[in-house]
Each structure stands twice: as C-alpha cells, then as structure tokens.
Amino acid sequence: MRSVHVTRGRLLRGLTALVVTAAGVGATAAPAVAVDDPGWVSGWLGDLTVGGPAAPARTVPLTLTSTGATQPRVSIDLAGLAGVATASFPDWCVTEATSVTCPMPADAVDDFGTLTGTVPVVFRAAPGAVDGATGTLDYTALGEQTEAYAQQATVTVRSGPDLLDMVDTYVTGVEVGDTLAVPVAVVNAGDQPAVDLRLTMRFPVGLVPISYRNCRYGTDQVLATVAVCTVRGTFAPGQRHELRGGLATTVGPATLGSKRITQFVEPLASAGPLPSGVKLKSRDADQALRLRAVGAPLGVIPVEASGAGGQTYLREVQGAFDIAAQGATVAGAVGDTVRVTVGLRNEGPGVPDATNSGGGVGALLFTLPAGVTVLSSPSGCWPAGSEDEGGDAPATWYCNGPGPVFPAGTSYTAAFDLRIDSLPGTPGEIQPAERYPRVDDNPGNDVAPVTVS
Template identity: 80%
Template sequence: MRSVHVTRGRLLRGLTALVVATAAVGATAGPAAAEGDPGWVSGWLGDVTVGGPGAPGRTVPLNLSSTGATEPRVTIDLAGLTGVATASFPDWCVTGGTSVTCPMPPTAVDENGTLTGVVPVVFRAAPGAADGASGTLDYTASGEQTEAYAQQATITVRSGPGLLDMVDENVSGVEVGDTRQVPVAVVNAGDQPAVDLRLTMRFAVGLVPASYRNCRYGTDQVLATVVVCTVRGTFAPGQRHELRGGLATTVGPATLGGKRITQIVEPLADAGPLPSGVRLRHREADQALRLRPVGKPLGVIPVGVDGAGGQTYLHDVRGAFDVVAQGATVTGAVGDTVHVTVGLRNEGPGVPDGTNSGDTVGAFLFTPPTGVTVLANPLGCGRTGGEDGEPLTRTWHCTGRGAVFPAGTSNTVTFDLRIDSLAGAAGEVQPSGRYPRVDDNPGNDIAPVTVS
C-alpha cells in the first residue's frame, strides 16, 4: 500500500465502514445504461477513530456503487488530515500530491446491474499527533459525465486503550443437541495497554453456555441468558487475545430458528452499567474464563473489526415445536351476550423468538361464527381489511404478547358476542403466520368456534 501524509482534525467515534455503491472495474465501462443516461456512482466512508502514534493502523472500507456509469471512481483529498493522520491505499489507486484516485475495485461484484466494491483504507495517527486531534477527509464519487457528490469524513486521534471485538461468525447446519464452541477474540487497537476487561455475552433463548467461576449469569425478559465476565490481564496494543477452544454452548430443545450470540468487550475501568433488568448470579464452576495472547501483535487491524461488539449467528435451527389453536364452544339464546376465549398455546419444546426481527410472536386470526356480532374491540385486536377503500372483513387480528412465545404458555383473548341468530356457520381461530415455519403438527393449527 502507498502511504500519504494528511492534515489536522477533531474527535471522532469508532471506525465504521463506508458504503460506496460499485461501478465498473478499472477504466472499463459499467453496466449498460439507457441511451443518453450517464448512470450514477455513489460512495460512503464513515468517521474513523484511530489510536495515538504507535497504535496499530485501522482498516476502513470505502464502499463504491455504480449503475450504468463509465469509469466509476472515487477521488480523495487528504489535505485536511495533515499533522493528524496518514492514509494508505491499495496499489491500484493513483496518488498525486495530497489527492488519491481509486477506480472501481477489481474485486467489485455485479448484482442486477449494480457494481459494488470496497476500497480498503488504512489510517494511522501521524507522528506527534495529540490526543483529541481531528481532521477531515473529503471524497467524491464520480464517473464520466455523471454528477459528482462531495462528501466528508472526520478522522480523530484518541490516545489510550481501544478494545475491539474480532468475532463475526455465521454458522449453518446447527441442530438441537449440538454443542458449539463459540469463538471469543479481542484486540487492543489503542496505543496503551488495557488492564483487565469486562466481557458481556447474550445467548438467545434455547442456548446454554458453559459455566465459568469469574462470570455471572442471568435471564432477561426475552429468556436470553446474559453472561458478564471479569477477565484479568494486560492486553497490549495490537495483541490478539482468544478464549482457547471457544466457549462451549449447548443447543437446547427450546432453540428454534435463527439465533444470535452477541459479545461486547470493555476495559474494566471504563465499563458501562450492567445489563438492566437482569439478576446476575455466580454459578459453581471448576474453570475460569481466560483470554490468551495469540500470534504476534498486529500492525494493522483488519477490515470489519470496527467496534466493541461482535456476534455469532446460528442459521435456522430446526427445533421441534407445536403451536395449537384454542377454539371455543358456548351456548345461549338469541339476544344473549356470550363470552368466548380463543387464541393459541405453544406446546413446545421450541420457543418462537422474534427478537432478531423486533416482531412479536404468537399472533392469531379469529373469525366469529356467522349470526353473531362482536360488541367491542378487545385490547390488541382489530378487524382486518379496510385499506385502500377495501371493506373490513369478518376476521379479527390479535397481536402476540411479546418477542418470545414460551413453551407451555398461551396467548388468548376474550370476545363478547351478541347472538343474532343460531343458524350460522362455525367460526375459527388460527395463527396469523407460521413463524418461523409450519410447526410439527399442522393438523391442530385451526380450531372451530361455535355458538349454539
């Protein structure tokens, strides 16, 4: 990589990726555009924080995108970083003074006519840069005859320890009963050692982590296991530390669908408040969780390692579960008001979990028998339809009770019905969606509701 010196700047927060939509590779034309249409090119580089002089370099993605443009590229003006930071670019970029021009990367990917590529930029504090110094980097994405948009990122120097989490794993083929070794890895991107750290992990419902004597465990409102560990040691600048062998995690019978395991690392002296609403307790354990140094100190932090948080994602665990519709049968005379309680029950063992999407689970649809009138809207329920001038239907939608639908629990609602006629057809209740898939006994997903 070619290194270019740059100017002054101001305080900036965590290194983040830049998303530049991609275009054509090198000096070649991009995807075909309509005649007379020059296409477009866009780019994104987020603000960056680097450690003080002597800290490892930080690799940040400058993302480029392009559709239909000829010779898409990004031009970076480094004059605003003088005395604050240096920036290094790939060999296929061209430097002239304090200006650098990078064409669409040769590794750009074409998806449906849009090129997307990443220009990795390595930032370091300039020699003698003071704590808190910051400068600006101006960049413009353009193509031949396209409209150019100037943008700016701030580069800030921050002295002190800078712990980053290095885990970003996606795992497929996981089954109930498996034990997975979840990686835990951190690196100090600052210019000073970190003494002791706090590791906070969250295991989605169904996942059971191993016990360590220097950790405390609790359960949050969506049945996830929260683990807070105090890890002693000195974490030198650039040094990668890992939990050897990973953290053993059992995939229990409640596990269902996609599951996320998150982890956050913080210097113990500067750690924030403990997770709220969770009662943490020690467990009996023979071992302590320790992070060991691995390999030589890194001179450059790789792209994608840009924050204190990391994750392991388990794709589509096909756990067993059975959600049962709960109907009702009531009797009465014409003119009477009767009460029917309908809904769903999760017989388990799997637990539908909407925490990844932010949705509630356990919602259902209720269609009353013909010949009755619903007298009021129960809380959380409303008639479907009525959009874009369409009439309201006879079906009611009732929301779920939360982000998880625990095994052995029900989501039910009581409706007040006035009997207008006893000759009507039966109604029914059923799930409003099969989440995260059709369950293992779909034959009991619909139940009748009758009034006689």
C-alpha cells in the same frame, strides 16, 4: 458527517434545449429524444478514531455502491488530514499528491444490478499527533455523467486503550443437541495497554453457555442468557487475545430458527453500566474464562475488527415445535352478548424467536362465526378482512402475538365480546397468522373452530 451536493451541467443543457424548442414553434414537430439514465453512485465512510502514534493502524471500509453508472469510482482528498493522520489505499487506486481515486473494486458484489464494493483504507496517527487532534477526509462518489456528492469524514486521534471485538462468524448446519465452540477474540487498537476487561455476551433462548467462575449470569425479558465476565490480564496494543477452544455452548431443545450470539468488550476501568433488567448471579464452576495472547502484535488492525461488538450467527436451526390453535364454544339467545376467548398455545419444545428482526411472534387470525357482531375487542386486535369481501362474508380479525418470543408451555389468548344477531350461524375459526419460522411439526392442530349456538 456533512454532505454537499455538487451540481453538474445537465441543467444548462436542459435550458438550452428548452430555448431551441421554443424557437421552433410553428415548425413541424420532431419526435422527442430520450435521455439515457446515467445511473447513480454513492459512497460511505463513517467518522473514525485512531490511537496515538504508538498504536497499530486501523483498516476501515469505504463502501462504494452503484447502479447503472459507467466507471463508478470515488475521489478522496487527504489535505484535511495533514498533521493528524495518514491514509493508505490498495495498489489499484491512483494517488496524485493528496488526491486519491479508486475505481469500483473488481470483487464488488452484483445484487440484481446494484454493485457494492469495499475499498479498505488504512489509517494511522501522524507522527507527533496529540490526543484529541482532529482532521477531515473529503470524498466524492461519481461516475460518468452522474450526479456527484461530496462528503466528509472526521478522523480523531485518541490516546488510551481501545478494545475491539474480532468475531464475525456465520455457522450453518447446526442441530439441536450440538455443542458449539463459540469464538471469543479481542485486540487492543489503542496506544496504551488495557488492564483487565469486561466481556458481555448474550445467548438467545435455547442456547446454553458453559459456566465460568469469573462470570455472572442472568436471563433477560426475551429469555436470552446474559453473561458478564471480568477477565483479568494486561492487553497490550496490537496484541490479539483469544479464548482457547472457544466457549462451549449447547444447542438446547428450545432453539428454533436463526440465532445471533453477541459479545461486547470494554476496558474494565471505563466499562459502562451493567445490562439493565437482568439479575446477574454467579454459578458454581471449576474454571475461569481466560483470554490468551495469540501470535505477534498486529501492526495493522484488519477491517473485520470494526468495533467493540461482535457476533456468531447461527442460520436456521431446525428445532421441533408445535403451535396449537385454541377454539371456543359458547351458547346464547339472539340479542345476547357472549364473551369468546380464543388463542394459541406453544406446545414446545421449540420457542419461536423474532428478536433478530425486531418483530413479534404468536400473532393469530380470528374468523368470526356468522351472525355475530363484535362489541368489544382486546387491544392489539383489529379487523383484517379484505375490502373485496362481500357484505355477508365473515369478518376476520388480526391480533398481535405475545411479543418477540413465544415460550414453550404458554398460551396467548384474546377475549372478544360478541352480540348474537342470528342463529344458527356457520362456525368461525382461529389459526396462527403466520407459520413462523416454518410450518410446525403438527399442522393438524393449527386451526380450531369457534362456535356460537
């Protein structure tokens, strides 16, 4: 996508004001006049692919965002799509020849003064458009007196099957022990049937999917269950297919916090490589996973079906867990070097899981005992004390955790070599750096002493 900056007359007005000010040197100074902030408006429409003329139309979101602007809107020029694709807009947009103007949608969301709205645009290949044809759509987001930015999206016509996932679901109130019916739904947005497909699903740690005989299962490096299923059948253009009753998934005792179940569909004939780092094996099962046609073929694919991937998001599962601090006691004389090993242990059953955010879990804080100096520290640990601490204040070290997940029944430890400078000293302590995803069920063991005597 290319972006072209469109200048406005504000520079000219500013130069004029400068000349007037210079001419008035020596005269009585007048108070400065504040210039009102006109705000800003931005738009986004990604490059897209549509099927050939026999394919259903695709609905694509044009996102409009504005802060403090008057009459935020987007102006679209369709001339570059001639002979390649057509685009239609909601009836609250104004069309003149190949130009369309859409105001900020009435249902735009106001998030602390920033409006965000979606203009659904329906694209369809033009009659006679050939495989590989490309066109462009130019659009400019603007408001009264704002800077305007002209942008361009490329529309490509591609013949063949084009499977899209139709699942984007948020679920609340889930508890350990529940069985969920995870939806699975796909549609072919291409102009040719897809014969057989591959469905790849990933269930984060704690979630246990039912077994099917046409699927293979494995566990990835963050303890998620990966299922790769070969689903037989012919998936016609525009036809929605679903797994009847959903995919039964048990919320096991390791489930803790928010979870995202992902799914990805692709024609079997053109499927990419299997998930790396996962050993897939078949399981004994009495049934096969089958997707069945639902309803009449769609003439227009809805905006929710935006790609081959989908998700079911579980919000804040309140599973039980206990993170226990592991302190230490060592002895030595002044001048000795002693090794102190501190850590945290996940007593379970819940498994802290930060794979949604891409962060880590199980980080710890180690406050040194008084009268010692750190001679060596593990990798992933560094001083974390405040600059305002006095010279006699005990130093605190921060250590990264074991990674995105902290398995139940495991410990994360860090070994420090300390020189004893004086005895006796006030004990130090070890504790979690954060209470993630919440304070655990036994906070009484969250802090443990570290003593050098």
